[in-house]
Amino acid sequence: MTAKRKQLYNVVIYPDWCKGCGICAAFCPKKVLRIDHQGKARADREDECVNCGFCELHCPDFAIVVRPRNGLASSMSGPTPETADPPSAASGAASPLSAASQSPEPKRA
Numbered sequence: 001m002t003a004k005r006k007q008l009y010n011v012v013i014y015p016d017w018c019k020g021c022g023i024c025a026a027f028c029p030k031k032v033l034r035i036d037h038q039g040k041a042r043a044d045r046e047d048e049c050v051n052c053g054f055c056e057l058h059c060p061d062f063a064i065v066v067r068p069r070n071g072l073a074s075s076m077s078g079p080t081p082e083t084a085d086p087p088s089a090a091s092g093a094a095s096p097l098s099a100a101s102q103s104p105e106p107k108r109a
């Protein structure tokens, strides 16, 4: 039996945009964030983030972004295997002419 693994998130803060207002740190339900000695938000307990979205939605300077840690892009970012066009198999790849045109030999000018 395998335990279900907890989804982890990256909490990315853009320090140039963060003005250290503390809204994100004050209202994060998991106390992920704090304001550091430089007056910038910092995700000290990133593993506790549940991606509730509060910090992203309420940061007045759009200085914080939360995304899944597995590196996968969101489902909106491209075609799924079901909707993507198949490789160009429909254009008669079996004919000798077509096979010749797909030769790895470089074309001479």
Ligand code: SF4
Residues within 6 Å of the ligand: 013, 017, 018, 019, 020, 021, 022, 023, 024, 025, 040, 041, 058, 059, 060, 061, 062, 063, 064
């Ligand atoms: S809410 Fe935005 S500007 Fe304010 S401390 Fe957090 S990241 Fe910085």
Ligand code: SF4
Residues within 6 Å of the ligand: 011, 024, 027, 028, 029, 030, 031, 032, 033, 048, 049, 050, 051, 052, 053, 054, 055, 056, 066
């Ligand atoms: S998404 Fe929610 S839990 Fe994660 S850092 Fe932001 S406010 Fe905290």
